[in-house]
Amino acid sequence: MAVAKLGPVVLDCPDPTALAGFYAAILGGTVKDGDEGWVDLDGFGGAPLAFQEAPGYxxxxxxxxxxxxxxxxxxxxxxxxxxxxxxxxxxxxxxxxxxxxxxxxxxxxxxxxxxxxxxx
Structure with missing residues (x-):
């Protein structure tokens, strides 16, 4: 029995909305703002992606x-x-x-x- 399920692959970056938009243009899907500094890319085939603001990235x-x-x-x-x-x-x-x-x-x-x- 597995201990966990894989959640989204999260990419640290200086601008989560911009980077999510880049991958949405390549993979399709919808950019969805989450909590402050967090953006999800939803609605495309494949592993889920998320983008997290990282100060000093x-x-x-x-x-x-x-x-x-x-x-x-x-x-x-x-x-x-x-x-x-x-x-x-x-x-x-x-x-x-x-x-x-x-x-x-x-x-x-x-x-x-x-x-x-x-x-x-």
Whole structure:
């Protein structure tokens, strides 16, 4: 018997509403304000996401041998090139997309969290 169920994956960030809007534009869903400094992304398929204001937030470094990326999200897409154009237009930054023959590419969201676009 399990001890617990997984709740939302929570991303610390300086602006929860803005970061929730970024992921809503990619994944769909509705941005819902919660308690002060907390925003949920509801109504899309997949693990629930939430965003929490973190004063003094410092984004993870990727890749870095002396600093951990902590975690990353894998987002599956039909067309890597098209999805790449869309996430860049929304404010993502390329971290590693040099090998165009791979089935995945690495980006940072506007708050600096790494995420991958993965061909399904």
């Amino acid at each position: 410092v984004p993870p470094k990727w890749p870095s041998p002396d600093a951990s990326q902590q975690f990353h999200l894998d987002l599956t897409v039909e067309d890597l090139d098209s999805a790449e154009q869309q996430v860049l237009a929304l404010g993502a930054k390329v971290l590693d997309a040099a090998d165009r023959s791979r089935s995945w590419r690495v980006y940072a969201d506007p708050a600096g969290h790494p995420f991958c676009l993965c061909a399904c």
